[in-house]
Amino acid sequence: MTPGGEPGESVVTVDGVSFSYEGGFEALVGVSMRVRRGEYIAIAGGNGSGKTTLAKHINGLLHPSVGRVTTCGMRTDETSVANLARKVGYVFQNPDHQLFCTTVEEEVRFGLENMDFEESESAPKAQAAMELVDIVALRDRPPFTLSLGDRRKVTIASVLAAEPEILVLDEPTTGLDHHDSEHLMSTLRALNRSGRTIVLISHDMRLVAEHVDRAVLMAAGRILVDADVGAVFSDLELLREAKLVAPPITQVAHRLAPLGVSPSTFTPSQLVQQIEVLRGGGG
Amino acid sequence: MASGSSGEQGGKEPTGGAGFVSPKTVALYGVLTALTAAITFVTFVPFAPTKGYFNMGDSMVFFSAFAFGWRAGAICGGVGSAAADVLLGSGYFAPYTLVAKGSEGLVAGLIDRSGNGKRWIRIIAISVGGACMVATYFLSELYLLDVGWGAAIAEVPGNIIQVIVGGTVGSLLAWYVRKAYPTRSRA
Amino acid sequence: MTRFDDLYTEADTFLHRLDPRVKIFSVLLLSLLAFVLSHLLSLILLLSFIFLLLLLARARYSKTLFALKFVLRFMALIAVLWPIFDPSGTPVLARLGPVTITEPAIWRGITSAVRVGCLATVWYILMFTTSQRDLVRALVKLGLRFDFGLTLAIALRFFPAFGSVMESIIDAQRARGMEFEKGGVLTRSRRYVAVLGPAIVTALRTADTLSLALESRAYGARKDRTYLRDLRMSGGDYVALSIAIALLVVPAVARFAFEVPI
Structure with a gap:
């Protein structure tokens, strides 16, 4: 399940991207950044800073109004979201917005079915994904009856099953208690060690400081700073500007x-x- | 407190006239109505070359009728779909939609109630309920809005497809919700 | 989520200040007027009058355009299809196989399209100038049972939230490789369940919390619910209502009693 390719090579390139929502709200203004293979980065910022909007550009859910985004060598505005889904696993903030199957295993296999995998291929892939996040024991349970922490794991397994190179997670610890949150973060760290590129979207600076290698701080649709966490957190003034608390x-x-x-x-x-x-x- | 919680027994109050329905029912119907309107709205805007193109609103009408009975089908289906018309800026359609989708939910729910989940009864329920919707739109466009045969007929095939897909999806959803969210039993 | 914006726009025009009940009646009366009028010119006059009111209500350009989008399509459909299905009248302009296109049929199609335009836009006057809260309150004042009014208020309150939930669900499933446009009816149906299922469960969860909130706030404690701000008709409201009634009655009498062709 280890994705191929050279470590350190750029897997996401965001180049001069601006984006406005219908109705004219400018969510991104001239944003440029890149993510390298095997990195563990955070896109951090307050509410309305544009961090989720930026993340949705990575798998083509949104297309830039100006500029271009290239993910795993593909221009996102020239590739379907379904195609990019094989490369980018995107875990939404609220697991209840995507769980719909009657068992955990079915849920984990849903993405694989969409990508036309044969039964013989999808079963072992689903098994491996469930093992990675440690939910094999829950395979026959209805996802809606699980705890929030477990539901979140099901959503992560459901995108991991397709063996994406990049994993994007939007505020994955929302609503989790400290124990579940730490457990989830160590799972992510292990996934990163095994070679997966991880992009974490968060406003929780403690989480970012303790777990991530590099942070991209955003405010009002612009990137304030893009640096190692050490450098980011030594500048309290900058954090205040991003409406974040150290x-x-x-x-x-x-x-x-x-x-x-x-x-x-x-x-x-x-x-x-x-x-x-x-x-x-x-x- | 005695008069405060009027709906301990759930469902419709047995008292006639001024008796209020229970808070559970108000909350359920309000939320289902909102969802019907939202689904109609969201699935309508991105595609929709003409009014009457496929949207998922009918799935919600049938779902409400099959999962929560004919009252829910009539009220949530009718009011929710009519509200979507108003919010989409087609308010003049709302009265016809209220009758068309309301009767669809009401008739489908009533027929289905007698079927104890038998598949062929449900198919009849979808067909007859759907026929009410298609006929209401056709006749009201032709005779009340006076849009002419052309425009009235143009909507019929799309509406029939909506009934077929909406009925299938609505039945699937009713089955699915009972399995996935079992705490909510049939009203 | 600008798309789920209320059509209502805050402003302080005479249309905003008008009693919502008067606005509801006026919209109904003007709708009836659109059926009384049968001449293209008088319907265009009515349409202009409605647009004048919208202008006075300071209707926002973007919202009007959004609302008009669907109506214009329907109007075009009527105007194009009417002559194809209506072979009556002379002169005949063209014959294509079984289809006969006549000049009067073309005019009838345009007339009907403009009437639908009137019926659609007259609603905007109400929707652009009346908050949902006032609308529900007016309906309750007009005799809608309070519990039904509350149900309606809840529905309107949760509509934008569920709209965003729906978009989020559609995005989440697309991010897992789901494509709406692919496959036959059965696979498509499953895809719709993938979108509607989570939406329904989210909604039912909301309903459970909401019914607790209603109970804890003594919903139904008195049957005759009182309001902090009651609706009361002012002099201006009576004047507006009288004008709306006159606008319907005068042409109706002229047409049906004195057979004036308007």
């Missing part, structure tokens, strides 16, 4: 800066480590 740990680190703590600290273990070093140095 993770608590980073805020503490900023206040402790006079004592010698680095302001680009964004996980508890990093902070503890630095304090230990400082204490060790002092005594």
Whole structure:
């Protein structure tokens, strides 16, 4: 199930894209960015920043009014969404907006049926996808009766079954408690380690800081910054402009800066480590 | 409290005249009506070269009738579809739609009730209910709106296809919702 | 989601201030007037009058255009198809096999199309200038049972939300490779279930929460529900209603009693 291709090569290229919704609302203004194979990135921003609009350009659900988007070598405005779906798995925010089958397994196989896979091919693919997110035990249950965390996993399995190269997830931890949320994030990390490119859409900075390698911060349809998370979180001014709040740990680190703590600290273990070093140095 | 929750027993109040229907029914009918209107609206706008082109609204009419009975079919189907007409800017069609889709849901629901889920009864229910819809549109366009034979006939084939697809999908949905969302039993 | 915008546009024109009941009656009266008038010219006059009112109501250009889109198609359909099915009258302009095209039939088709145009646009006056809340309140005042009125209010309240839900579901299924245009009736039906199924379950969940909310807010505690702001007819409302009645009655009497061809 490991996708082929060179790591580091660009799989999504967004080039000077502007987009307006019917009625004239300008959701994206001159956006350019790229995603490389094997990356784990976040598109982050407040409500109405354009992050979901940008993500929907990756699999062709939206076409740019100006500019172009190329995904896995295909121009999105010249390729059908169904075709791009083989390359890009898009997990929507609300699982209830896509689950409709009477069993989990059927749900996971729905995408494969759409892509005309034979029964003999789709069964093992579905099995593998269910194993990846650990829902094999739920295969015969009706999806609607599952917990939100499990429903979300079913939606992830349902797009993973088609073995996409890129996985896009829109606010995947909404409504999950801390435990389920951490479990989901470690599943995503494992998927990324096995070679999948992951694009996370989120406004939750703690999540972004702790799990993602690179962050694209958006505000009012523009990209404010596109950099490693360390660099992004050292600039509180920038975060304020994006209507985002730095993770608590980073805020503490900023206040402790006079004592010698680095302001680009964004996980508890990093902070503890630095304090230990400082204490060790002092005594 | 005694008079506050008027619908403990659910469904229609037995008292005639001023008795209100239960909050459960108000919520269910309101939401189904909204969904019928929204589905008609959304599936109408992107394609639709003429009025009467296929939309999924009929699926909701049949679904409401088969899953929640003839009252739901008549009210949610009729009012929801008519509301979609108004919101789409075709308000002059709303009275005819109210009767056409309302009777479709009412008749299909009533016939289906006697069938205990037998397939051939349901097919009759869809056919007769659908015939009410097609006939209402045809006759009201011809005699009440006076649009002429051409425009009135032009709508008939599309409407018949809507009945066939809408009836099939509506039945599938009724079966599906009972399986996928079992807490909601037949009203 | 601009597409699910209400047709209503906030403004402070005399049409906005008019009692919604008067507007409902006036729209009905003007609709009847469209049937009383049989001449193309008088119907065009009525259509112009309706557009004048829309102008005075400061109807927004984009909304009018959106609403007109569907009506114009239907009008074109009537005007084109009428002469093909109506062979009566002379002079005959063309004969193509069994089809006879005559000049009066062409005019009759255009007349009917303009009448449908009047019937459609006269509704915009009501819809563009009356909020949904006022509309429901007027219907209840006119005798609609309060619980039915509430059902209607709930329906209007949730319509835009469900519209967005529908779009989101369609997007989600397309992202899983579903194509609407492909396959026969049976595979298509399954696809419709893939879209309508989640929508219905979402709606039923909403209904469950909503009925709890209704109960907890003492719905049905009194049969004669009172309103904070009651509807009351003012002098201007009576004047407007009288004008609307006159607009129907005068031409109706002229045509049916004195047989004036209008």
